[in-house]
Amino acid sequence: MNAKDGFRKFLHSPWVFLVLFAAVLLLVNLIGGTNNYSMEINYSEFLKMLDEGEVASVVVTNDTLTITPKSHGINQPAIYTTKVVNNDALVGELRAANVEFSAKTPAQPISILDIVMSASSLLLMGLMIYWLVSIWRATRSKGENGKSSGLGGFGGFGFGKSTAKQFDVQNTTTRFTDVAGQDEAKESLIEIVDILKNPGKYTSVGAEIPKGALLVGPPGTGKTLLAKAVAGEAGCPFFFVSGSAFVEMFVGTGAARVRDLFQQAAKKAPCIVFIDEIDAIGKKRDGTGLGSNDEREQTLNQLLAEMDGFDPEKGIIVLGATNRPEILDKALLRPGRFDRRIPVELPDMKGREEILQVHARKKTMAPGINLKRVADATPGASGADLANILNEAALACVRDGRSSVTQADLDKATEYVLAGSEKKSMVISPEEKRIIAYHEIGHALVALKQGGAPVRKITIIPRTNGALGFTMQADEQEHVLQTKEDLKNRLQVLVAGRAAEELMFETCTSGASNDIERATAIARNMVTRFGMSDTIGLMALDTVVDPYLDGSLKSNASEEAAAKVEAEMKRLISEAYEGAMKVLKENASTLNHLAEYLLMHENITGEEMVQLVEEEKKTAVMEPADAAM
Ligand code: ADP
Ligand code: MG
Ligand code: ZN
Numbered sequence: 001m002n003a004k005d006g007f008r009k010f011l012h013s014p015w016v017f018l019v020l021f022a023a024v025l026l027l028v029n030l031i032g033g034t035n036n037y038s039m040e041i042n043y044s045e046f047l048k049m050l051d052e053g054e055v056a057s058v059v060v061t062n063d064t065l066t067i068t069p070k071s072h073g074i075n076q077p078a079i080y081t082t083k084v085v086n087n088d089a090l091v092g093e094l095r096a097a098n099v100e101f102s103a104k105t106p107a108q109p110i111s112i113l114d115i116v117m118s119a120s121s122l123l124l125m126g127l128m129i130y131w132l133v134s135i136w137r138a139t140r141s142k143g144e145n146g147k148s149s150g151l152g153g154f155g156g157f158g159f160g161k162s163t164a165k166q167f168d169v170q171n172t173t174t175r176f177t178d179v180a181g182q183d184e185a186k187e188s189l190i191e192i193v194d195i196l197k198n199p200g201k202y203t204s205v206g207a208e209i210p211k212g213a214l215l216v217g218p219p220g221t222g223k224t225l226l227a228k229a230v231a232g233e234a235g236c237p238f239f240f241v242s243g244s245a246f247v248e249m250f251v252g253t254g255a256a257r258v259r260d261l262f263q264q265a266a267k268k269a270p271c272i273v274f275i276d277e278i279d280a281i282g283k284k285r286d287g288t289g290l291g292s293n294d295e296r297e298q299t300l301n302q303l304l305a306e307m308d309g310f311d312p313e314k315g316i317i318v319l320g321a322t323n324r325p326e327i328l329d330k331a332l333l334r335p336g337r338f339d340r341r342i343p344v345e346l347p348d349m350k351g352r353e354e355i356l357q358v359h360a361r362k363k364t365m366a367p368g369i370n371l372k373r374v375a376d377a378t379p380g381a382s383g384a385d386l387a388n389i390l391n392e393a394a395l396a397c398v399r400d401g402r403s404s405v406t407q408a409d410l411d412k413a414t415e416y417v418l419a420g421s422e423k424k425s426m427v428i429s430p431e432e433k434r435i436i437a438y439h440e441i442g443h444a445l446v447a448l449k450q451g452g453a454p455v456r457k458i459t460i461i462p463r464t465n466g467a468l469g470f471t472m473q474a475d476e477q478e479h480v481l482q483t484k485e486d487l488k489n490r491l492q493v494l495v496a497g498r499a500a501e502e503l504m505f506e507t508c509t510s511g512a513s514n515d516i517e518r519a520t521a522i523a524r525n526m527v528t529r530f531g532m533s534d535t536i537g538l539m540a541l542d543t544v545v546d547p548y549l550d551g552s553l554k555s556n557a558s559e560e561a562a563a564k565v566e567a568e569m570k571r572l573i574s575e576a577y578e579g580a581m582k583v584l585k586e587n588a589s590t591l592n593h594l595a596e597y598l599l600m601h602e603n604i605t606g607e608e609m610v611q612l613v614e615e616e617k618k619t620a621v622m623e624p625a626d627a628a629m
Pocket of ligand 1 (some may be wrong): 179180181182217218219220221222223224225306315321355358380383384385387
């Protein structure tokens, strides 16, 4: 930034007024202090001064005399005043003493003080107007250096200008090595780094350069850290802006801010624009368009327009972060916008240990520290939680006046942090973890026995969407056509989690709520839209309201029909539940074996699962033989 810019920025800042004001006050004080220092004296004292020939001049105003002495010392007043005692001889005496004298009408004399005061207030007003006008202009023309003054509460007055913070290249020292675990996320991001470094490589073969990627994951899992690492690895500027910053302050400025942000980014390209909490602007447009929604929609529309507008060859890549991907507007996720979704999930056991190692490197640890023990004790903790544990341990060690962090510090800090974050992030007790493991294996085992779509992954690491565990089947996305059998199988898999809980623990938990919701939706569609229920027949009792938005259903059923529909749905789900229960009972030992393995490892891939089931079969064949002997 050059000196001119610096000066302009200074003029834009509200501190100018404080400084100016203080200066003016000081000036006024000084002038008043030296030149206008006056003192009231008795008339007799005046007469004495007159006799001693000390008076230079006198001004008579009504009954007041303003006396200027011939000379005065540093600590003596420059002007004396006194009230006239009725003295007709005054004029004669003044003449005799050879004193200059005159009379004045009692108008207030204009002092130098008044001039200074009015001049300075004019100046202040002028500056105030200049300030407001320049801000107004900046709002319209989107500013040129893009930094708001950012001075405490005044900072907001830089409205309309983007508050994107410009991190200089040398400031972004974050590298992929600073992010532990998250291998899948890193893999997807490495390509983006490569694109930023040599865009020509991609454009020369005519490949369309992606414009944006969405980092999706729970808070504290390292989304911001990853985005920074991308900028750091590519050695390019990193623009950070929070989605809520677009809509928080003044109505009607969100869209201008977006425009501003992209203009600045274009100047610095290649660069990374990181929009944190993108759900704040990217929420689904619900089409009602009332009040505050308008503001958000305009901002979102502007963002969409900007993302369509910029030339991808310039190398601006927009990274968004959210922990609520399901509420994002579909338009944001379209190709050419945030078409890549990069999951940033909570770390598993191994990931947790690695994160602890990354952060332990920066601290002085006593020899023989066992970080794995901390990783073991913290299922469900995020990267931020783990960083916090190490920091708390270091603080405790300083408090005790020791020079290195001990295992005891760590254990205490673990307890402390977990207790504190119990509500925020999901920290899971061993019993809960057990139930979740059986629940997930329930899903996976039933899916496996159906022989349909293979299971890809089972995990008991809590997921972004609030699910405590997760079983992924290869083709969970809807087929173009689904048979009644497909859907019934799907229902069975969905309720198998709950069935496993009941079978193994004779209890049921709230963890199945999402399964139940999805099963209900499938059953409803089967009955009211797909004509798969004999009782209802081929009738469309539901219609999809907004097929391009969230696809919610509107019921057309009469009251009696609605009751019948629900009875049918219930029948379908109960049948599925019984089917699932039967499968699980028949394979109870496999269920146990898999669940214990999952408890140990927190993640199982599809291949591992098949292998484990094979293993289990062999031992199961041997077991009855053992028993016979
Ligand atoms: P998010 O943006 O996902 O909410 P952050 O990137 O802000 O999370 O992470 C917060 C802090 O947690 C980071 O500054 C870092 O210290 C720590 N952290 C989170 N995930 C990791 C990780 N995978 N490796 C190392 N540190 C991590
Ligand atoms: Mg963040
Ligand atoms: Zn489930």
